[in-house]
Amino acid sequence: MNEPHESTEFDADEGFGARLTIDLQMLVSNWRRMRELSSPARCAAVIKADGYGLGAEAVATSLYTAGCRDFFVATAREGAFVRQHAPEARIYVMNCILPGIEETCRVAGLVPVLASMEHVAHWTHACIANGDHPCALQVDTGMNRLGLTIQEAMTLADDVTRPSGFSPVLVMSHLACADEPDHPLNDQQLSAFKAIAEAFDGIEASLANSAGTMLGGDYLFDLTRPGISLFGGAVGDHVRPLTEPVVTAEARIITIREAFRGETVSYGGTMTLRRDSRIAVCSIGYADGYMRSLSGTGVTLRGHHPVGGHGFACGQPLPILGRVTMDMTAFDITDLPEGSLRAGDFIELFGANVPLDDVAATAGTIGYELLTLLGQRYRRHYLPVRTGN
Missing domain, CATH: 3.20.20.10 (Alanine racemase)
Known part of the structure; x- marks a missing residue:
C-alpha cells in the first residue's frame, strides 16, 4: 500500500489527510x-x-x-x-x-x-x-x-x-x-x-x-x-496467528522538507537533528487518535522509554521526529532514496508492516484504545467479503 507516488491526485480522497483500509x-x-x-x-x-x-x-x-x-x-x-x-x-x-x-x-x-x-x-x-x-x-x-x-x-x-x-x-x-x-x-x-x-x-x-x-x-x-x-488485536499472552489484522491506517504526506544538523523539529525543540535530514510532514495527529505519546521525543510521561513510534513506507520503518501534534506528525525519511516519496503519498501508521499492538505498546496503551480513538477525519475504504465466503 506504500508504492511510491500512488496518487498525488486527491480525487476520492479529497478532504481527507488519512485513510483506513478495512478488510x-x-x-x-x-x-x-x-x-x-x-x-x-x-x-x-x-x-x-x-x-x-x-x-x-x-x-x-x-x-x-x-x-x-x-x-x-x-x-x-x-x-x-x-x-x-x-x-x-x-x-x-x-x-x-x-x-x-x-x-x-x-x-x-x-x-x-x-x-x-x-x-x-x-x-x-x-x-x-x-x-x-x-x-x-x-x-x-x-x-x-x-x-x-x-x-x-x-x-x-x-x-x-x-x-x-x-x-x-x-x-x-x-x-x-x-x-x-x-x-x-x-x-x-x-x-x-x-x-x-x-x-x-x-x-x-x-x-x-x-x-x-x-x-x-x-x-x-x-x-x-x-x-x-x-x-486482529492481540489478547494478552495469546498472539497471532489466532486472528489477523483487519485495518491499515495511513497518513498522507503534506510536504517534504529538508533540515540541517543541529536544527530542532516540532514543539518544544525536543528533537535536535544529528544529521542533515529529509522530513515528511503528514496529516495525522492526536485529534485523529494518533497519540501524542508516540512522539519521538518530548513526552515526559513515557519516562525511561525514550524511543517513539514509527511509520512505514518503501520497505523501511520511518521514525517519528519530535512531538506528535494535533493535526501533523513529522517522519524521518532521510534513509529512503531521494524522490521515492513526495507530497500526496501515504505513510503506514499501523497495519501489515507496523502491527497495531506494537504501536499501542510504544504509546503505553493497548490496541483497543488505538482502534476506538480513530476519529472521523479518515477516509474509510472497505475491502468487501468475497462472494462465496
Whole structure:
C-alpha cells in the first residue's frame, strides 16, 4: 500500500489527510476462527464503540451476513443503529442505564443487560406495565465493575415470587484477568459463575470474552463474546496467528522538507537533528487518535522509554521526529532514496508492516484504545467479503 507516488491526485480522497483500509473478509475470517474456538458454544460479536472504530454499519452487516446472530453493544443508541443492519439478531445492551431506555429497547428489539437490583426492579415494573420483554442478567464474580453480587443473584434465582415479567434469556459475567491465563482469579471467577449458571438452570450462560474464549473448556458455556480478537488485536499472552489484522491506517504526506544538523523539529525543540535530514510532514495527529505519546521525543510521561513510534513506507520503518501534534506528525525519511516519496503519498501508521499492538505498546496503551480513538477525519475504504465466503 506504500508504492511510491500512488496518487498525488486527491480525487476520492479529497478532504481527507488519512485513510483506513478495512478488510471485511479478514473480519469475517477472524469471527469464524473464534467461532471454531468457541464450539460447541455459539459465538457472538462485541461491536461497541462504532465497531471498535471501524464503522458499525459495515462491521455488523458483514458479520450478520456471515451468520453471526448475537451482538453486544454498549448503549441503546448503538443497539438501535446495529438493528438496522442485523434485522434478526439478538442485540444485547451492556451499559443498561435505567430508567430511560425501555422504549428504545422495545421498539428496536434490544436486550438490556441488568446489572444491579435497581435495574431488576425497574425492568420488572416496566414489564408489568407494558408486557414481557427479554433481558439479560449480569453477575459480578470478581471484576467489581457491573453486576449483581453473587448473593443477590442466588437470592433472585431462588425467589419463587419473582414476577413472570422478569424473564432473562442470558446470565453473564465478565473475566477480569483472562488475558493472563495463569492468573488465579480466572479459576475463582469460573467456579463462582458455574454456581450462578446452575442456579439459573435453563437460561443460557456467557462468561468468555476474547481472551476467555482462548482459555477454552469450561469457560465457554453457551455463548462467547469476542471483541478485540475479531479486529486482529492481540489478547494478552495469546498472539497471532489466532486472528489477523483487519485495518491499515495511513497518513498522507503534506510536504517534504529538508533540515540541517543541529536544527530542532516540532514543539518544544525536543528533537535536535544529528544529521542533515529529509522530513515528511503528514496529516495525522492526536485529534485523529494518533497519540501524542508516540512522539519521538518530548513526552515526559513515557519516562525511561525514550524511543517513539514509527511509520512505514518503501520497505523501511520511518521514525517519528519530535512531538506528535494535533493535526501533523513529522517522519524521518532521510534513509529512503531521494524522490521515492513526495507530497500526496501515504505513510503506514499501523497495519501489515507496523502491527497495531506494537504501536499501542510504544504509546503505553493497548490496541483497543488505538482502534476506538480513530476519529472521523479518515477516509474509510472497505475491502468487501468475497462472494462465496
